[in-house]
Amino acid sequence: MSKLTDAFNNGKAFIPFIVAGDPDEASTLNNILAMAKAGADIIELGIPFSDPVADGPVIQAGDLRAFKGGITVDKIFNIVKAARQQIQTPIVFLTYANVPFKYGYDRFCAQCQALGVNGLVIPDLPFEEQAEIRPFTQKYGLDLIMLITLNSGDRVPALAKAAEGFIYVVSTQGITGERDEFDHRLAALFAEIKQYTEVPAALGFGIHTPAQAKALSQFADGIIVGSAIVELAAQHGTEAAAAIGQYTAEMKAALA
Amino acid sequence: MTNNYDPETAMQAGRYLEYGGQYLPEVLMPEINRVAAAYAKYKDDPDFLNEFHTLLREYAGRPSLLYYAKNMTADLGGAQIYLKREDLNHTGAHKINNVIGQALLAKRMGKTRLIAETGAGQHGVATATIAALFGMECEIFMGKMDTDRQRLNVYRMELLGAKVNAVTSGSMVLKDAVNAALQNYAARSDDTFYVMGSAVGPHPFPAMVHDFQSVISKESKAQLQDAIGQLPDYVVACVGGGSNAIGSFAEYIKDPSVHLIGCEAAGKGITTKQTAATMALGSTGIFHGMKSRFLQNHDGQIDSVYSISAGLDYPGVGPEHVALMDEGRAQYVPITDDEAVDAFEYIAKQEGIIAAIESCHAVAEVQKLAPTLSKDQVIICTLSGRGDKDVASIAKYRGIELNED
Known part of the structure; x- marks a missing residue:
């Protein structure tokens, strides 16, 4: 039923992330098309925010480049509209809560449905506060993506049971040198999630290389990569599509 | 006046009419729930209040x-x-009232490190002061614009043993200091308590600041x-x-x-x-x-x-x-x-x-x-x-x- 859940039927899913408008609208469209063509299973499109508290410096810098290029929410909807004329790959927005709130939840979700956006990841709208947007995501058939972290602890059952589309497992606690312990805790977290839901769970936490992705996909149903791709966008500017496409193809090959 | 608003009820629920709530990344939710539970436990505790009022009298003056x-x-x-x-x-400044209260709560939660954001530096100085008094580690986040215009307070915090982190992201002022402090809190919540200086942020911070001030x-x-x-x-x-x-x-x-x-x-x-x-x-x-x-x-x-x-x-x-x-x-x-x-x-x-x-x-x-x-x-x-x-x-x-x- 969910296009996002279905996207996990093609082996382990690869979910690349880019910042919408980085560095301009035309490049973003090219990058989306390149990722889709190279085998991305879901494309995560970040709506830039003035104060991205949950993002590191690489994505913050991408947001700043996008603002410099004059990006707005309506321009991002136009990018999606143009992309939808050429690709069917599911698209999710990553947005801070204030953007859809200010746009109006009803109007924002209606626009998402009309243009073919399949889900929303809202890092600062935790489970306890999701009730205010859920009537609108349901009304317009959008999946509200649940985030679960290594320290979610006794919250995991409730979060997993309420999940739809896919689960975004995220951690800021990956510490070099404690790799084995870290993998062990992640494996246990995925196993716990599986007890409560059939919804696939993807992992995103600063994964860069195909080898990492392959290793972590032993327990993750999909791999989300943000910073590594935004770094490519930073290096190649308006000509990043080829590099992003090639990277996407390598990552998907490692997961196939 | 419509009388929908009752301060006591609002503070317990963390909702002031439609305002308030807890709009935080999942990585911080378990910790903010622990802070809320700890505050609910101690806010009317006679020993806690006695210690708070004693310090207000004997230390804050x-x-x-x-x-x-x-x-x-x-x-x-x-x-x-x-x-x-x-x-x-x-x-x-008034900031000391609230810092004493929150630092006492941090101690009861077993925390050893205080972090805070500061604008003018008053809240940072107050937090560094109480960290020194309580023998806790302390790091203060302050926008680079503010460290430049309030250099005396930066030095004051350093004298008190705190590390001052000059935040260079965004427009380098108070809101950017809050962003940086939240990121640090997310990474270190096992040993760290975020001392919120103003009546802002997720529940229970606005309620705590209200009570202590x-x-x-x-x-x-x-x-x-x-x-x-x-x-x-x-x-x-x-x-x-x-x-x-x-x-x-x-x-x-x-x-x-x-x-x-x-x-x-x-x-x-x-x-x-x-x-x-x-x-x-x-x-x-x-x-x-x-x-x-x-x-x-x-x-x-x-x-x-x-x-x-x-x-x-x-x-x-x-x-x-x-x-x-x-x-x-x-x-x-x-x-x-x-x-x-x-x-x-x-x-x-x-x-x-x-x-x-x-x-x-x-x-x-x-x-x-x-x-x-x-x-x-x-x-x-x-x-x-x-x-x-x-x-x-x-x-x-x-x-x-x-x-x-």
């Missing part, structure tokens, strides 16, 4: 004076003016009763995030005859872009863990704001203040840099008090208000902090070069 400003009263020729002297507290109005109510046997007609306080204002208002919210006036920073004026007047110009949004009122554009991007006062230079305001405004229980007025600087000089010459530029936003409103009232009416104005830290920047504003070398 409370009660602070309620001082009858005879010269200002005579000069302005209207209402009797009383000044609530939070500037006389240890560390020179309410000592200001508990005292002022009793002190005015002792002095002249009546309630004030007006309580005036400056508002950035709104911690000294909520503390100044708290005990009077249920006394409808007492007018509550918050003074926000208009910067260069509310018709310019160089302003921090959230109440005058903002709209409802979600930011820094709360639903509240923010200066933002039509896309929900948070504005860069400006005020001469680092402590009021914030694009939002505490959720309880927005509820008080919506209910018509409190009024909020914008005060420009020029008006605040005039007030800074006025109160120095009239009363021999160098008050913080933040507090002078309230003094400026008193200068406008007092002459319109009768001599049997009473205004309490909170002087939230002392102004030593501002002397250099006020001199600069007036075009005077101070050679400090």
Whole structure:
């Protein structure tokens, strides 16, 4: 039923992330098309925010480049509209809560449905506060993506049971040198999630290389990569599509 | 007034009308729930409250004076003016009240490290002070713009053993310091307690700040009763995030005859872009863990704001203040840099008090208000902090070069 859940039927899913408008609208469209063509299973499109508290410096810098290029929410909807004329790959927005709130939840979700956006990841709208947007995501058939972290602890059952589309497992606690312990805790977290839901769970936490992705996909149903791709966008500017496409193809090959 | 708003019920639920809540990334939710549970457990605990009030008395130097400003009263020729002297507290501002409370809670939660954001530096100094007193590790996040204009306070925090982290992201002011502190909190919540300096952020922070700062109005109510046997007609306080204002208002919210006036920073004026007047110009949004009122554009991007006062230079305001405004229980007025600087000089010459530029936003409103009232009416104005830290920047504003070398 969910296009996002279905996207996990093609082996382990690869979910690349880019910042919408980085560095301009035309490049973003090219990058989306390149990722889709190279085998991305879901494309995560970040709506830039003035104060991205949950993002590191690489994505913050991408947001700043996008603002410099004059990006707005309506321009991002136009990018999606143009992309939808050429690709069917599911698209999710990553947005801070204030953007859809200010746009109006009803109007924002209606626009998402009309243009073919399949889900929303809202890092600062935790489970306890999701009730205010859920009537609108349901009304317009959008999946509200649940985030679960290594320290979610006794919250995991409730979060997993309420999940739809896919689960975004995220951690800021990956510490070099404690790799084995870290993998062990992640494996246990995925196993716990599986007890409560059939919804696939993807992992995103600063994964860069195909080898990492392959290793972590032993327990993750999909791999989300943000910073590594935004770094490519930073290096190649308006000509990043080829590099992003090639990277996407390598990552998907490692997961196939 | 519609009477939908009851402060006690709101604080328990973390919702002030539609405002408040806990809009945080999942990585912080388990910890904020632990803080809320710990606060619910200790807020009425006799041992906790006894320790809090003992430290307020013996370490912070409370009660602070309620001082009858005879010269200002005579000069302005209207209402009797009383000044609530939070500037006389240890560390020179009201911030210490709240920091003592939150640090005591942190200790009871087994935390060993305090972090905080700071604008003018007063909250950072207060946090560094209590960390030193309690033998806790301390790191203060402060926008680079603010570390530059408040160098004395930076050095003061370092003297107290704190590490000061000059935040260079965004517009390098208070909101950016909050962003950086939240990121650090997410990474270190196992040993770290985030001491929120203002009446902002996710529940339970606005409620905690309300409770710990309410000592200001508990005292002022009793002190005015002792002095002249009546309630004030007006309580005036400056508002950035709104911690000294909520503390100044708290005990009077249920006394409808007492007018509550918050003074926000208009910067260069509310018709310019160089302003921090959230109440005058903002709209409802979600930011820094709360639903509240923010200066933002039509896309929900948070504005860069400006005020001469680092402590009021914030694009939002505490959720309880927005509820008080919506209910018509409190009024909020914008005060420009020029008006605040005039007030800074006025109160120095009239009363021999160098008050913080933040507090002078309230003094400026008193200068406008007092002459319109009768001599049997009473205004309490909170002087939230002392102004030593501002002397250099006020001199600069007036075009005077101070050679400090």
